[in-house]
Amino acid sequence: MDDMDKRFERTEESGIADTQKYFDRIHDKLFSSNSLLIGGYFALIAIRKDVPNWRIIVPLINSGFLLLIDYRMMVKARIQASITTVDGKQREVRNYYP
DSSP: OHHHHHHHHHHHHHHHHHHHHHHHHHHHHHHHHHHHHHHHHHHHHHHOTTSOGGGGHHHHHHHHHHHHHHHHHHHHHHHHHTTTTSOHHHHSGGGSOO
């Protein structure tokens, strides 16, 4: 039973690492797509004069959300990097994000 519990714990740890890896990949693709969208908006505004300039706000807000996700991931990584020295309150998921 102990061996099976240890195997389950290792599987759980690798699952958590894989989840983080795939989340990072999805986030990178979204960030790249958003950058292309911003470039497309600038090109559209430069080519066509009848397109309102305020339309650029959509990808800029999206960039803000993506940067917020980056910041939250950084805070979580900092806590994980010093998990042995942080107190219990900081280890809780709801306290990862200020």
